[in-house]
Amino acid sequence: MVESYEGFYEGGYSSFNSDAGNYVGFRMSAESLGFPGSTQTANQVGEAVNAMKQGVKAFEVTMLMPDTGETIPKQHFEEMRAIMKLSGVKPSVHGPVIDAAGFDEKGNYGNGFGREDAERRMFDTLQKAAMLDKKDGNVPVVFHASAGAPGAEFRPGNKEWGEEDKVMQRGAMINKETGEAKAIKREYKIRPEHPELLKEGVDYVYDEKGRIKYDSNRNPITTYYEGRPAGVLSDAESTIGSANLGDWEDKLMGVAQMNKHAEEIIGAAGTNLKDYRNAVISKDGKRIVDLVTGKEMPYFDEGEKEGQRNAYEQMKKADLFLENADLSFRGAFHQAYKYGTEKQKEELKKLSEKYAGDMNALEYKNRVKISNEGAGVGIWNPVDKHTIINESLNDLRKITDRNRGRDFDVPQVFQESNEFALEKAAETFGNLAKRSYDTLGGEKAPVIAVEHVHPGTALFETKDLKKLVERSRENFAKQLMEDKGMSESEARKIAASKLGVTWDVGHINLIKKYGFTDEDIVAQTKEMAPLVKHVHLTDNFGFADTHLAPGMGNVPIKKILEQLEKNGEFDKMRKIVEAPSMFQHFKKSPHGLTLAAFGSPLYSMKQGAEWGQALNVQGAYFGGYGSVNPSIHQSYFGGGFTGMPVELGGQAQGETSRFGNTPLS
Numbered sequence: 001m002v003e004s005y006e007g008f009y010e011g012g013y014s015s016f017n018s019d020a021g022n023y024v025g026f027r028m029s030a031e032s033l034g035f036p037g038s039t040q041t042a043n044q045v046g047e048a049v050n051a052m053k054q055g056v057k058a059f060e061v062t063m064l065m066p067d068t069g070e071t072i073p074k075q076h077f078e079e080m081r082a083i084m085k086l087s088g089v090k091p092s093v094h095g096p097v098i099d100a101a102g103f104d105e106k107g108n109y110g111n112g113f114g115r116e117d118a119e120r121r122m123f124d125t126l127q128k129a130a131m132l133d134k135k136d137g138n139v140p141v142v143f144h145a146s147a148g149a150p151g152a153e154f155r156p157g158n159k160e161w162g163e164e165d166k167v168m169q170r171g172a173m174i175n176k177e178t179g180e181a182k183a184i185k186r187e188y189k190i191r192p193e194h195p196e197l198l199k200e201g202v203d204y205v206y207d208e209k210g211r212i213k214y215d216s217n218r219n220p221i222t223t224y225y226e227g228r229p230a231g232v233l234s235d236a237e238s239t240i241g242s243a244n245l246g247d248w249e250d251k252l253m254g255v256a257q258m259n260k261h262a263e264e265i266i267g268a269a270g271t272n273l274k275d276y277r278n279a280v281i282s283k284d285g286k287r288i289v290d291l292v293t294g295k296e297m298p299y300f301d302e303g304e305k306e307g308q309r310n311a312y313e314q315m316k317k318a319d320l321f322l323e324n325a326d327l328s329f330r331g332a333f334h335q336a337y338k339y340g341t342e343k344q345k346e347e348l349k350k351l352s353e354k355y356a357g358d359m360n361a362l363e364y365k366n367r368v369k370i371s372n373e374g375a376g377v378g379i380w381n382p383v384d385k386h387t388i389i390n391e392s393l394n395d396l397r398k399i400t401d402r403n404r405g406r407d408f409d410v411p412q413v414f415q416e417s418n419e420f421a422l423e424k425a426a427e428t429f430g431n432l433a434k435r436s437y438d439t440l441g442g443e444k445a446p447v448i449a450v451e452h453v454h455p456g457t458a459l460f461e462t463k464d465l466k467k468l469v470e471r472s473r474e475n476f477a478k479q480l481m482e483d484k485g486m487s488e489s490e491a492r493k494i495a496a497s498k499l500g501v502t503w504d505v506g507h508i509n510l511i512k513k514y515g516f517t518d519e520d521i522v523a524q525t526k527e528m529a530p531l532v533k534h535v536h537l538t539d540n541f542g543f544a545d546t547h548l549a550p551g552m553g554n555v556p557i558k559k560i561l562e563q564l565e566k567n568g569e570f571d572k573m574r575k576i577v578e579a580p581s582m583f584q585h586f587k588k589s590p591h592g593l594t595l596a597a598f599g600s601p602l603y604s605m606k607q608g609a610e611w612g613q614a615l616n617v618q619g620a621y622f623g624g625y626g627s628v629n630p631s632i633h634q635s636y637f638g639g640g641f642t643g644m645p646v647e648l649g650g651q652a653q654g655e656t657s658r659f660g661n662t663p664l665s
Contacts, residue, residue: 010549019060021552021596021612028575028598030611033537034058034392035577036094042071048080048089053590058574060088061132062315063125066096077131085345091132092140092534092574093446095125101424101458103148107172109179109420119428123435126448127411130440137444140534140574142502143429145450149421149458150181151176153234166461168236172417173243177335184239240414245402246538248410251332252397258325259389269311270383276308280365280376289376291365291419318382325389329396336400339411351392358388421458422468429468430475433498437480441495448472449534450643451502454545455510462524465501469531473499500533503564506578509555512542517566518556525563532564537594538578549579549590551597 034056037047043059051059061080063069084091100122102115122143131141151169157163170185278292288297300308337348361386365378378384403411429448436445450469453458459468473495480491508521539553540546550557564570579590595611602609 020231022549022593023599023612024551024596024597027559028600029598030595031053031057032571033575033577033591033598033600034060034090034092035579035593035594036060038580038583039064040068042068042291043076043259045076045079045083045461046070048083052083052087052089054589056591057088058092059084060092060094060574061129061578062094063096063128064094066098066121067095069125072128074128074131077128081132085135090574091129092576093125093129093132093142094140095122095143097144097147098122098144099148099421099425100143100428101146101149101421102148102428103150103421103458105148107148107150107181109149109174109181115424115428119431122428122432125447126432126436126440129446130436134441137441137446140449140502141446142449142451142534142536144453145425145460145468146421146453146458149425150417151456151458151460152416152418153456154461154511154514156520171236173240173414174417174420176339176413176415176420182243182414184236184416186235207592237416242417243414244410244412247413248332248335248400249593251328251335254394255325255332258321258328259386259393262318262321262325262386264312265321266382266386267314269314269318270380272308272311273315273379276379279379281312282376283380288379301570312379315379315382319385322382322385326385329389329393333396335411335413336396339413340399341407341409343407344399348396351395351399354395355388355392358384362388382603385484408472418458418461418464422471423462425459426468426471426475429472429499430479431496433472433476434479434483437476437494437498443497445498447497447533448499449502450500451504451536452507454507455514460507462527466528466531469499469501501528501531502534502536503528503532503560504536504538504578505544505555505560506536506538506540506547506553508560509540509542509553510545512554518559521556522559522563525560529563529567530647532567533573535561535564535573535575537575547579547581549582549593549597551576551593557597 023646035051036042037051037060039062041047044063048059048061061072061077063072073207080091083089097555098118098121099114100118101109102113102118103109104114125143126141129141130137133139150172153169154166155169157165157167170183172181173184174181276288276290276297279288279290279297281288286299288299289295290297300306319462333348333352337345340348362378362381365381398404400410401409429450433445433448436448437443440446450465450472452462452465455458457610459465473492476499477488477491477495480486480494481488484491486494508524511520537550537557538545539548539550539555539557541553546553561570564573577590577594579594582588584595592611597612600611602611
């Protein structure tokens with residue numbers, strides 16, 4: 001027989017059980033837990049007071065919406081500092097949604113001024129945060145790792161296919177010259193030499209070498225067609241390599257085509273003008289002088305010289321194409337040097353010296369005065385310029401030949417968006433930490449805690465967020481050593497104290513929608529734990545950032561916090577519960593639910609009942625006619641629970657209040 005019952009109160013059946021309520025399995029006292037102000041109001045003073053009324057000991061001033069955050073008067077920060085000091089509440093700040101790398105909300109990078117603007121606005125937030133605690137300082141300030149930079153989506157890797165733990169399915173690459181983003185994805189492409197595979201309605205599964213392994217019904221394909229790949233794997237990362245190669249080949253081809261057109265126009269002109277190899281023509285076009293002998297040469301204008309004159313006109317036409325070829329070559333050279341390796345730059349410098357010498361020799365001809373009218377123009381200049389450009393182009397092609405080894409490759413103009421954003425954001429966070437340290441109290445300056453956002457956004461992946469913080473620390477430490485004369489060990493210690501991570505347990509849980517598990521979440525938490533300085537607590541079901549109170553979703557909160565506890569700094573971290581959905585949808589404060597979720601004791605001496613046991617003895621419900629009057633019991637018992645039996649929680653008839661002496665029934 002199966003017994004069933006209805007608990008009128010959440011703690012009714014299990015009020016003697018210390019695990020009552022939405023207990024997550026990890027105990028924390030009320031003094032460890034706080035919550036943020038609403039993102040929708042600039043009245044953070046009112047939000048702070050509301051939090052203090054509920055007994056929190058940590059409050060996060062929320063400036064998430066940039067325009068709303070800018071509306072908070074500076075006097076309010078002083079006011080919050082005063083009331084927090086009186087009440088013993090520890091402050092933290094959630095900075096505005098600004099992309100530290102400099103991307104705008106549409107995913108465009110622009111010309112780099114966006115990064116500088118972001119840095120200025122983020123420093124303004126640090127200045128305001130420093131106002132909240134002038135005594136102890138070290139106010140944690142949360143900034144998102146990205147807020148516009150294109151990101152990537154990953155799925156769990158298939159080890160049987162030789163894949164890594166994570167495989168990028170979709171992403172983006174950035175053209176570093178233009179700031180333009182372009183989508184990339186992982187896909188298999190059928191080779192055209194296998195028409196027998198192109199069966200309507202049939203899909204295939206490939207092995208790690210791109211060969212067909214199964215058909216869509218998991219039936220093995222018995223032949224690999226003599227070992228040749230039937231399909232080609234085009235992963236997201238290799239798309240970037242192809243884009244760089246294609247872009248570079250297009251640039252070199254542009255130079256070569258212009259040079260080729262010039263060569264075709266010159267044609268036999270060089271042969272017709274072979275006697276004028278070292279000659280220049282005057283500006284008025286009427287005199288020709290041989291630079292070697294210094295003698296004036298016959299002018300080609302009529303008679304048997306007509307062919308030479310036509311040849312000279314061809315030379316001038318060809319020179320127009322050569323000017324464009326030269327401009328294109330210079331642009332390609334700049335790109336090769338800008339994105340080249342150190343060894344490539346050494347060879348490019350030699351190419352530059354040779355190119356400059358050859359071009360200067362041509363220019364010398366154009367500077368030689370042959371009359372009072374001024375300098376002349378070398379008749380054979382187009383032929384010589386064509387040769388110089390052709391030889392320089394061949395040398396440039398050799399320098400950027402990727403087959404020469406790891407120190408040689410085509411210019412890396414396209415870069416995976418996470419890598420690009422990481423470089424720019426690390427510059428911003430490093431600069432912010434240095435400026436904050438210099439002007440906002442040194443070792444008491446605010447602590448920058450970078451938060452991952454959602455899967456699919458830039459710098460969400462644990463490895464990327466970890467690299468971001470580590471490179472930001474390196475940037476900060478380097479500046480401390482250069483400007484302050486600090487030792488490397490001292491600079492690194494300060495950098496580690498001022499730059500870290502905000503670990504949002506709800507955000508990391510969202511990787512479940514791509515097929516990852518609790519084990520994956522715990523593993524990533526373990527990897528990140530040494531860098532964590534601040535915690536955001538929330539719950540969801542792995543598909544949307546619903547911001548439920550802890551214990552109401554499937555976030556493995558207990559396992560996550562156990563990993564963070566091993567850090568040794570866990571007790572010092574402020575744990576901010578982000579659960580605005582409880583206000584929005586259920587008109588209920590999440591604080592009591594949070595205390596129940598973490599088994600917090602009712603009394604400061606940590607003895608007696610816990611919040612999970614006592615939370616709902618008044619009969620709290622999320623629906624119906626209110627927290628003490630659910631709709632089903634309204635129909636049974638009328639206006640309240642006064643008619644219920646005492647043993648079920650009803651009030652005894654005839655009793656009076658201890659304070660007002662008024663009837664309770």
